Amino acid sequence: xxxxxxxxEQESIVSVTDRVVPVAIGAGVTAVHFLGDKAAFVGVxxxxxxxxxxxxxxxxxxxxxxxxxxxxxxxxxVMGCDDGKVVVLDREGAVSTFATDAKRRWIDSVALxxxxxxxxxxxxxxxxxxxxxxxxxxxxPSTVGGLAFAxxxxxxxxxxxxxxxxxxxxxxxxxxxxxxxxxxxGVTFSPDNKFLVTxxxxxxxxxxxxxDGKHMxxxxxxxxxxxxxxxxxxxxxxxxxxxxxxxxxxASKDGPMGKEPAMLAPLKAKVTMVACHPKQDILAAGYSDxxxxxxxITDGAExxxxxxxxxxxxxxxxxxxxxxxxxxxxxxxxxxxEL
Amino acid sequence: xxxxxxxxxxVTVLTGYLGAGKTTLLNRILSENHGKKYAVIVNEFGEIxxxxxxxxxxxxxxxxxxxxxxxxxxxxxLVRILDGLMKRKGKFDAIIVETTGxxxxxxxxxxxxVDEDVQAHARLDAVVTVADAKWLSDRLKDAPxxxxxxxxxxxxxxxxxxxxxxxxxxxxxxxxRAINPYAKLHKTERAQVKLSDVLERGAFxxxxxxxxxxxxxxxxxxxxxHHDHDHGQxHHDHDHGHGHGLKHYHDExxxxxxxxxxxxxxxxxxMPWLQDLMxxxxxxxxxxxxxxxxxxxxxRYVFQxxxxxxxxxxxxxxxxGEKRESRLVFIGRDLPEQLIRDGFEKVIxx
Numbered sequence: 001x002x003x004x005x006x007x008x009e010q011e012s013i014v015s016v017t018d019r020v021v022p023v024a025i026g027a028g029v030t031a032v033h034f035l036g037d038k039a040a041f042v043g044v045x046x047x048x049x050x051x052x053x054x055x056x057x058x059x060x061x062x063x064x065x066x067x068x069x070x071x072x073x074x075x076x077x078v079m080g081c082d083d084g085k086v087v088v089l090d091r092e093g094a095v096s097t098f099a100t101d102a103k104r105r106w107i108d109s110v111a112l113x114x115x116x117x118x119x120x121x122x123x124x125x126x127x128x129x130x131x132x133x134x135x136x137x138x139x140x141p142s143t144v145g146g147l148a149f150a151x152x153x154x155x156x157x158x159x160x161x162x163x164x165x166x167x168x169x170x171x172x173x174x175x176x177x178x179x180x181x182x183x184x185x186g187v188t189f190s191p192d193n194k195f196l197v198t199x200x201x202x203x204x205x206x207x208x209x210x211x212d213g214k215h216m217x218x219x220x221x222x223x224x225x226x227x228x229x230x231x232x233x234x235x236x237x238x239x240x241x242x243x244x245x246x247x248x249x250x251a252s253k254d255g256p257m258g259k260e261p262a263m264l265a266p267l268k269a270k271v272t273m274v275a276c277h278p279k280q281d282i283l284a285a286g287y288s289d290x291x292x293x294x295x296x297i298t299d300g301a302e303x304x305x306x307x308x309x310x311x312x313x314x315x316x317x318x319x320x321x322x323x324x325x326x327x328x329x330x331x332x333x334x335x336x337x338e339l
Numbered sequence: 340x341x342x343x344x345x346x347x348x349x350v351t352v353l354t355g356y357l358g359a360g361k362t363t364l365l366n367r368i369l370s371e372n373h374g375k376k377y378a379v380i381v382n383e384f385g386e387i388x389x390x391x392x393x394x395x396x397x398x399x400x401x402x403x404x405x406x407x408x409x410x411x412x413x414x415x416x417l418v419r420i421l422d423g424l425m426k427r428k429g430k431f432d433a434i435i436v437e438t439t440g441x442x443x444x445x446x447x448x449x450x451x452x453v454d455e456d457v458q459a460h461a462r463l464d465a466v467v468t469v470a471d472a473k474w475l476s477d478r479l480k481d482a483p484x485x486x487x488x489x490x491x492x493x494x495x496x497x498x499x500x501x502x503x504x505x506x507x508x509x510x511x512x513x514x515x516r517a518i519n520p521y522a523k524l525h526k527t528e529r530a531q532v533k534l535s536d537v538l539e540r541g542a543f544x545x546x547x548x549x550x551x552x553x554x555x556x557x558x559x560x561x562x563x564x565h566h567d568h569d570h571g572q573x574h575h576d577h578d579h580g581h582g583h584g585l586k587h588y589h590d591e592x593x594x595x596x597x598x599x600x601x602x603x604x605x606x607x608x609x610m611p612w613l614q615d616l617m618x619x620x621x622x623x624x625x626x627x628x629x630x631x632x633x634x635x636x637x638x639r640y641v642f643q644x645x646x647x648x649x650x651x652x653x654x655x656x657x658x659x660g661e662k663r664e665s666r667l668v669f670i671g672r673d674l675p676e677q678l679i680r681d682g683f684e685k686v687i688x689x
Contacts, residue, residue, distance in 0.1 A: 028428075066427055105396055106423065123398060183415050201402070
């Protein structure tokens with residue numbers, strides 16, 4: 001007879017942990033992207049590991065040293081490396097060097113435009129190269145903290161100390177500067193192009209309504225926000241940085257101004273990664289204790305994907321159709337879930 | 340050292356005025372056969388010959404924190420670089436941050452206290468200042484940065500002593516001591532110092548704040564400083580300490596101050612005083628340290644601070660026979676000495 005234990009907490013939550021295909025990457029993972037139906041786990045250095053839905057792995061050498069940042073549009077992955085190279089990995093697994101910094105500085109951030117333009121930064125300089133275009137550069141007053149392309153037109157947001165510079169690489173004249181004191185380390189446009197949001201060095205987000213530059217302060221986090229993800233249709237911005245998933249409402253024309261965020265999926269651990277489902281009001285959240293939950297945004301219902309074991313979750317992504325979820329932790333303990 | 344501390348990557352900050360011999364010392368550290376791998380963060384990237392696999396160029400960007408405290412500055416570039424480095428754990432054993440000759444060490448040190456992610460993975464080991472025996476006296480007169488670097492140091496490598504006469508050396512040493520009587524001082528030629536004297540110092544480790552005594556004897560004199568705290572008659576006030584053949588200088592800008600009492604302090608009145616002092620005068624106080632004996636507490640309480648940033652903890656139980664006394668030291672610019680002394684007097688229970 002097993003012991004009678006009516007208080008076993010694990011049983012109160014629906015679990016799909018047994019449906020996860022485990023994957024061992026064997027080294028730290030900083031991000032995961034989907035190239036078609038293959039998950040591409042970006043290692044801390046040297047390798048990207050491609051994994052098919054059945055869990056078969058094929059590592060690809062992409063760099064000699066550290067891979068500092070990466071982004072993807074589903075067709076290719078662009079990576080910034082610590083030897084000054086911007087490297088591209090395509091769907092066929094082919095690796096090419098897109099650009100090399102003349103001084104071999106760290107490539108701190110990268111961004112991809114839907115039309116194929118690539119942006120990267122080294123030190124205080126942001127670079128853009130459109131397909132068939134030449135490399136253009138723009139220097140901001142301090143080191144670039146993050147880059148993001150606007151959803152429409154060739155416009156690049158460059159986050160830095162004390163604000164964000166909005167640069168039209170194809171237009172002469174001065175760039176627009178959105179000022180806010182402090183160090184801005186990440187930046188994102190809302191999918192409807194109405195808002196710009198930065199993740200700051202202090203535990204806070206800052207936002208601007210682009211039409212009039214109106215400020216939005218999103219504060220109250222216990223830790224720095226390192227992962228942000230727009231929910232389907234851009235209705236909300238889900239973020240890490242607290243012991244619940246924080247979702248700021250962006251559906252109205254005022255964005256989150258004067259509104260409270262939704263707080264979902266509280267645990268006794270910090271949220272380290274968030275990834276919203278591309279089509280439905282669902283998100284995946286990874287925690288510092290290794291837990292991964294799938295959360296319905298409308299009512300907060302939770303499904304357990306990975307139990308609280310292992311290292312903090314460091315990578316989380318859905319494929320474009322929303323049928324596959326890939327995750328990994330800091331030690332490279334990874335998995336795939338087909339829905 | 341606690342286990343949590345031991346697992347963190349030690350970071351040595353290497354500072355010093357231009358031409359003092361920082362690069363010489365750095366290359367010595369890197370070339371010595373110690374079996375350790377270092378990540379080196381430098382400023383003049385690619386312009387000086389440093390032979391190491393992992394060299395990162397920094398920009399010395401000093402950022403103010405948005406917390407209403409003007410002296411609370413951090414090195415923004417360092418936050419970013421450490422972030423990138425920390426993901427590659429296992430690839431190196433320690434980090435050395437070399438600053439330019441004009442840099443203020445405070446933002447570098449404060450980066451390790453303010454930034455939670457940096458704090459989770461790295462620990463500041465010590466600020467090592469390389470000084471030029473021939474030119475330091477002049478620099479202390481005309482370069483405030485040089486003075487800052489001496490005041491801030493845990494370890495001072497007084498280099499190029501072969502280029503000065505004995506009286507000149509005594510003079511420069513006395514000038515250093517007028518600013519910072521607490522740092523370990525090593526006199527060297529061509530930066531020939533034992534690596535154990537500059538690395539793994541644990542100068543910011545609360546567990547290693549064992550004693551707070553002026554360091555008038557430099558370590559290369561051969562006789563180590565053995566303080567036996569087990570006997571109760573240890574009177575070594577720094578005011579009396581210049582009996583080792585050093586002239587006493589008074590520096591116009593930088594001062595140090597030590598306080599002591601053998602009366603057990605009341606934590607409920609002492610701590611608010613200390614916090615208030617740091618909040619109001621922290622801009623002037625570069626470094627502070629203390630070992631405290633609180634009434635009703637059998638543990639030694641230790642604290643240390645950089646400007647307004649204070650951290651403190653219970654260290655260990657007082658040993659049998661160990662003299663229970665409280666000692667505090669402050670090093671600062673235009674230190675409000677009387678204000679600190681008066682404030683301290685008021686919180687000593689009568």
